[in-house]
Each structure stands twice: as structure tokens, then as C-alpha cells.
Amino acid sequence: MAKTMYEKIWDSHLVHEEPGQAPLLYIDRHLMHEVTSPQAFEGLDLAGRPIRNTHSILATLDHCVPTKLADRINLPDPIGAKQVRRMMENCEKHGLTLYDMESQNNGIIHVVVPEHGFVHPGMTTVCGDSHTATHGAFGALAFGIGTSEVEHVMATQCLPQTKSKTMLVNVNGTLSKFSTAKDIALAIIGKIGTAGGNGYVIEYAGSAIEALSMQGRMTLCNMAIESGARAGLVAPDQKTYDFLEGKEFTPKGDGWEKALAYWKSLPSDADAQHDTVIELDAADIAPQVTWGTSPEQVVPVDKKVPSPADFADAGKAKSCESALEYMGLTGGTNITDIKIDYVFLGSCTNSRLEDFRAAAEVVKGSKVAAGVTAIAVPGSYQVKKDAEAEGIDKIFLDAGWEWREPGCSMCLAMNGDQLKPQERCASTSNRNFEGRQGKGGRTHLVSPAMAAATAAAGRFVDIRTLEQG
Amino acid sequence: MEKYTKHTNVAALMNRANVDTDQIIAKQFLKKVERTGFGQHLFHDWCYLEDGTPNPKFELNNPAFDGARVLVVGDNFGCGSSREHAPWAIEDYGFNTIISTSYADIFYNNCFKNGILPIVVDAPTLKALMTEIEENPGVAFTVDLENQAVTTPKGTQVAFEIDGFRKTNLLSGLDDIGLTLKHTDKISEYETTHKERFPWLWAS
Numbered sequence: 001m002a003k004t005m006y007e008k009i010w011d012s013h014l015v016h017e018e019p020g021q022a023p024l025l026y027i028d029r030h031l032m033h034e035v036t037s038p039q040a041f042e043g044l045d046l047a048g049r050p051i052r053n054t055h056s057i058l059a060t061l062d063h064c065v066p067t068k069l070a071d072r073i074n075l076p077d078p079i080g081a082k083q084v085r086r087m088m089e090n091c092e093k094h095g096l097t098l099y100d101m102e103s104q105n106n107g108i109i110h111v112v113v114p115e116h117g118f119v120h121p122g123m124t125t126v127c128g129d130s131h132t133a134t135h136g137a138f139g140a141l142a143f144g145i146g147t148s149e150v151e152h153v154m155a156t157q158c159l160p161q162t163k164s165k166t167m168l169v170n171v172n173g174t175l176s177k178f179s180t181a182k183d184i185a186l187a188i189i190g191k192i193g194t195a196g197g198n199g200y201v202i203e204y205a206g207s208a209i210e211a212l213s214m215q216g217r218m219t220l221c222n223m224a225i226e227s228g229a230r231a232g233l234v235a236p237d238q239k240t241y242d243f244l245e246g247k248e249f250t251p252k253g254d255g256w257e258k259a260l261a262y263w264k265s266l267p268s269d270a271d272a273q274h275d276t277v278i279e280l281d282a283a284d285i286a287p288q289v290t291w292g293t294s295p296e297q298v299v300p301v302d303k304k305v306p307s308p309a310d311f312a313d314a315g316k317a318k319s320c321e322s323a324l325e326y327m328g329l330t331g332g333t334n335i336t337d338i339k340i341d342y343v344f345l346g347s348c349t350n351s352r353l354e355d356f357r358a359a360a361e362v363v364k365g366s367k368v369a370a371g372v373t374a375i376a377v378p379g380s381y382q383v384k385k386d387a388e389a390e391g392i393d394k395i396f397l398d399a400g401w402e403w404r405e406p407g408c409s410m411c412l413a414m415n416g417d418q419l420k421p422q423e424r425c426a427s428t429s430n431r432n433f434e435g436r437q438g439k440g441g442r443t444h445l446v447s448p449a450m451a452a453a454t455a456a457a458g459r460f461v462d463i464r465t466l467e468q469g
Numbered sequence: 470m471e472k473y474t475k476h477t478n479v480a481a482l483m484n485r486a487n488v489d490t491d492q493i494i495a496k497q498f499l500k501k502v503e504r505t506g507f508g509q510h511l512f513h514d515w516c517y518l519e520d521g522t523p524n525p526k527f528e529l530n531n532p533a534f535d536g537a538r539v540l541v542v543g544d545n546f547g548c549g550s551s552r553e554h555a556p557w558a559i560e561d562y563g564f565n566t567i568i569s570t571s572y573a574d575i576f577y578n579n580c581f582k583n584g585i586l587p588i589v590v591d592a593p594t595l596k597a598l599m600t601e602i603e604e605n606p607g608v609a610f611t612v613d614l615e616n617q618a619v620t621t622p623k624g625t626q627v628a629f630e631i632d633g634f635r636k637t638n639l640l641s642g643l644d645d646i647g648l649t650l651k652h653t654d655k656i657s658e659y660e661t662t663h664k665e666r667f668p669w670l671w672a673s
Contacts, residue, residue, distance in 0.1 A: 039553075129551055194548055
């Protein structure tokens with residue numbers, strides 16, 4: 001029978017199934033950070049249970065980590081410092097690989113894991129972090145779990161799971177050079193909503209997805225969770241294999257050939273059936289900007305902020321009203337008339353080398369507008385080093401940006417980087433929820449190039465209208 | 470985990486859609502390394518005014534909802550971050566039941582690990598339940614997981630669906646790691662075959 005990629009991965013990881021029980025799925029890779037693991041280690045230790053496969057785990061410190069060098073030596077927040085210490089103690093005690101703050105491998109978990117080739121096509125991968133979906137870019141079934149499940153995987157290397165439905169999102173056609181994977185992700189969420197993917201694993205396909213780089217695919221799959229999906233998947237292809245070849249954790253020699261043969265068997269069969277199919281034309285996807293407090297509240301940059309009356313659905317109208325109040329916006333305002341105070345370039349969505357290159361092209365020769373603070377936060381030390389080798393740090397610094405150390409930074413604002421109440425931010429992160437970037441802070445999600453143009457203008461800019469230098 | 474038993478308790482109403490886990494438990498409270506004490510921080514930014522006093526406009530600060538164990542909310546509750554601190558806060562605050570039309574996937578899973586029953590109803594049913602609370606704040610609903618039914622004083626009877634495995638675990642308060650470990654032989658057997666097929670997974 002024809003199978004989807006999800007079904008192939010599911011079937012090959014099924015350990016046990018019996019009536020009245022949830023199917024038991026084997027987990028290949030377990031990623032960890034300091035925020036969602038301490039209670040899991042505690043539970044494991046209290047029950048006297050060992051970790052089943054320590055080699056399946058790779059850990060980093062990212063959420064609580066300050067991005068100012070001086071603060072990394074002495075963490076200013078004692079509670080965050082305790083959490084960081086606890087993570088180091090737990091990894092030491094259990095013999096786990098941890099990329100701590102002193103490691104040159106340190107960075108955001110979803111940025112460093114691909115850098116080392118730790119997740120491969122066809123693997124089941126979990127992390128106590130919703131953006132684990134990122135690794136679906138490699139054709140791995142990767143999803144976020146809670147802390148109880150973190151403990152469960154450590155103890156058993158398995159998870160009781162319910163099988164998801166599959167949604168095929170076909171994006172065909174050619175993307176404009178001004179639009180990116182981020183704009184595709186936001187356009188999809190705008191179309192299906194933040195609950196549109198509930199109960200599904202999404203497979204992204206079509207010529208526009210095939211044309212994306214691995215970094216672009218990571219950005220796209222990273223935001224699968226913002227549409228409610230358990231995971232996002234992109235079929236592995238030559239770009240995937242080229243990216244992985246020679247990395248620390250990828251097989252070598254004979255192993256590589258065997259792996260390659262397996263990976264090539266993973267894409268969905270041509271006649272496989274998906275439960276739902278969505279179609280988008282890449283040519284229609286303009287640079288996107290969110291205006292509200294949910295990623296589905298998004299419009300193309302050349303449009304206006306909507307009013308509650310624009311929504312037929314009463315619930316959506318009410319959400320629009322409260323979002324406008326929180327965001328301090330009036331329906332009917334041009335997106336390009338919205339002034340901003342802050343720009344954040346970073347997060348597990350958009351902090352890879354390609355993101356900094358794209359932003360640097362726009363930043364080059366510009367100046368950050370008066371009254372605007374702009375911070376560039378590489379996703380890892382590797383990204384930072386690579387960007388600096390290309391002189392990208394200088395381009396940002398010359399333009400008046402701050403060039404920081406790696407970490408989650410202002411994506412979730414639990415590390416000292418945050419907005420003040422009512423400050424408005426153009427952000428390359430993934431969530432514009434109320435208070436996400438600091439209590440009362442107002443977040444607009446955009447692509448790296450859009451963030452860069454916004455920093456220079458002090459307001460949103462349709463980058464398609466910028467003069468080409 | 471406490472066993473989930475049939476109960477009749479006040480149902481609190483929060484008529485908001487897409488309530489995300491950042492609202493349920495704000496980031497500044499995620500730094501703790503313990504599992505307990507999150508209830509006092511539930512919906513913090515909505516619950517308190519700038520000066521730290523309770524916000525009288527916030528739904529759950531309505532005295533009629535004191536002691537509520539059932540939380541009735543709008544669509545797509547618990548979206549966003551995977552933080553289990555969200556159900557920890559909900560449970561610690563006193564709720565053991567949520568009623569909505571839909572939940573985000575990770576949040577839904579996390580509820581069952583913490584003795585919380587997330588009930589899914591259709592939109593007209595949710596509206597009827599919400600209306601009953603609006604008309605009579607402080608009304609108590611009876612939740613019977615064994616028979617998969619919610620009953621209200623007005624006589625509304627709601628039958629709900631739930632996965633059999635999850636239902637059994639809630640009713641018995643079982644540690645599901647223990648359940649999985651019963652299959653250790655199967656896991657070892659699987660690993661042997663898996664290692665032969667995919668030896669590179671074990672390379673380090």
C-alpha cells in the first residue's frame with residue numbers, strides 16, 4: 001500500500017501495539033535545554049531509573065543564557081543561574097553531552113543540532129520544546145513534548161503516541177526574491193489558522209519548497225507548530241544529503257551509503273493519500289507582517305491592519321478587537337505607517353548564517369533609525385564565527401546594530417533581553433503572543449530582510465520598493 | 470498522580486480563544502527547577518494590575534468562581550510553547566477539568582500527565598455551557614469520566630469522547646512510565662533489530 005513519509009517513519013518506529021493501549025513509538029534522538037528538563041531529571045532520580053540511551057541525547061544551554069558577554073560570566077539572575085547550574089550537574093551526573101556556555105558549540109538547540117548532523121532523515125526526534133518541529137526539514141519526525149514525556153523518553157526511549165492525520169501543503173511556483181521561507185510559513189498560517197494543523201503532521205511539498213535551502217526548510221518546519229501541527233516534514237533530497245555529509249554525527253564510509261539508501265526510500269509514495277491537501281502559489285506570497293497577538297493575524301506588507309468588522313466570524317472579530325487594543329493599533333492603518341522601537345534578528349526560526357547574509361545585504365550602508373534599538377543575535381557560536389569571517393558583524397556594527405553572543409534572547413525574553421511595556425518590535429522570531437517579548441511588549445513577526453529594512457526606516461518597509469544598490 | 474473521580478464543582482468561564490501557554494504561565498516563572506507552586510502565577514499578566522493587586526476585570530477573579538475545578542474556555546486552548554508548567558499551574562490552582570472545542574496538541578498530552586481532563590465538545594455545546602455560566606455565575610457542573618458525561622443544573626447532558634488508554638490512566642492515576650517499562654523486553658527486541666538496520670544511529 002502506498003504510504004506517506006509520516007506513515008513510513010511511524011511504521012518503522014512502532015515498538016508495540018495492543019488493543020486498549022496507546023501505540024509505543026521508539027525515539028531515536030532526544031534534544032534538551034535547561035528550562036524543560038530539571039523536573040524530568042528529578043523524577044527519574046526519585047524513581048531510581050537510569051537513562052536508557054545516553055547517546056541519544058544532546059543538550060545545550062540557550063533559553064536563560066544572556067547574550068551580553070559580561071553577563072554570561074556572572075549570570076545576573078540568580079534563579080536562571082540555578083537552572084543553568086542544575087542542567088550542568090544533571091548532564092555531568094548522567095554522562096550526557098552538553099554544549100555549555102563555554103563550549104564553542106553552544107547555541108540554540110535547534111540551530112546547533114543540525115550544525116553537527118545529529119538528526120537525520122527518518123529519525124524520530126523529541127525535545128521539551130515546541131520548535132523541535134525545525135528538524136522536520138531533514139525528513140525527520142520531530143516534535144515537542146512536555147517535561148513528563150522528557151522523563152518518559154529518558155527512562156524508556158519510547159513514547160505512547162496517537163497517530164496523527166497528515167496534511168499535504170503544496171507550494172508551487174516561484175517565490176519572489178524578496179520573499180523567504182518565513183513568508184511562506186506566515187502565509188500558510190494566515191491561510192489555515194493557528195489551529196488549522198491541530199491533529200496533523202504537515203508535509204510541505206511542491207517546487208517552491210524544493211527550491212528552498214536547508215536553512216529555509218528549517219525556518220518553514222520550525223513554524224509548523226504555530227499552525228497547530230504536531231510536526232512539519234520536508235522530503236529529503238540531494239540538498240539534505242549534501243548538508244549532512246561529513247558532519248560529526250553523520251555516518252561515514254559504508255554507513256553513509258547504507259544511510260543514503262534508506263533516506264532515499266523515505267519520501268511519500270506518489271499515490272499516497274493525505275487526509276487534507278492545501279495549495280498555495282509561491283508567486284502570490286508577498287513579504288508578510290503580523291499585526292496582532294497570534295501568528296495567524298498576518299497580512300502582506302502592502303496591506304492595512306484589519307478592523308473587527310472585516311471578520312465574518314464573531315470569534316475572530318473579538319480576537320481582532322482585543323489584539324488591536326493590546327497592540328495599540330487602529331484598523332485601517334497601513335502596515336508601512338507603523339513605527340517601531342526595536343528590531344530583533346535571531347531565534348531558532350531565523351538566526352542561521354543565511355538569515356544574517358540576507359539581512360546584511362539590506363543593512364549594508366544603512367543606519368539604524370534614531371530612537372530604534374536593533375540587536376543581531378546569532379543562533380550559535382558557529383553562526384557567529386562564520387558570519388564574522390564574512391565581515392557581517394562589521395556591517396551590522398557600522399550600521400548601529402548590536403552584535404551579540406548566541407542564545408534564545410528576545411524570542412522569549414527570559415534571559416535579560418526584553419521589551420519594555422508598549423515598545424514595538426519587528427522580530428524574526430516565531431510568536432507574537434501578548435507579553436512574549438516582555439510584559440506589554442508589542443511584537444510583529446517578519447523575515448530577516450524585512451527586519452533589517454525596518455531598522456533603518458524606523459517603520460515597516462515594503463522591501464520590494466527599496467532601490468537596489 | 471491523583472485518581473480522577475466523578476465530581477460536582479463550580480465551573481469558571483473564560484470566553485477567550487487561542488489562549489496560549491505564555492498567558493497560562495509567563496516566562497518569568499519558568500526558571501524554577503521544581504514542579505510545584507505554579508498555581509499562584511496562573512494567568513499572571515491578566516490576573517494582576519501593575520501595582521500587583523488583583524485585576525477586578527479578569528474573569529477568574531470573579532468571587533463566584535472561587536473554588537472552581539472546571540474551566541470552560543474558547544477554541545484552541547493551550548497553543549504555543551510545550552511548557553508543562555502550564556498544566557502544572559492549572560492543576561496547582563485547583564482545576565482538574567477543562568472544557569473547550571479544541572486544544573493544542575502538546576498541551577492536550579501534557580494535561581493527562583497531570584490528572585487534568587481536557588474535554589472536547591462541539592461549538593453549540595460550548596456556547597450552551599458558557600451561557601449557563603453567564604446566566605448563573607458559580608453554577609456547578611458534574612463531570613463523570615467513567616461514563617464520559619458532563620451534567621449541568623439546567624439539565625444539559627453532554628456526552629464526550631476520549632481515548633480509552635488515556636481514560637484508564639486518568640481513572641487509575643497510573644504512572645505511565647511504569648506502564649511502558651512493562652514492555653522492556655519488547656523495547657530491547659526492537660533495539661536489536663533497529664541497531665542492525667540503522668547502525669549509524671548508535672555511532673557517537
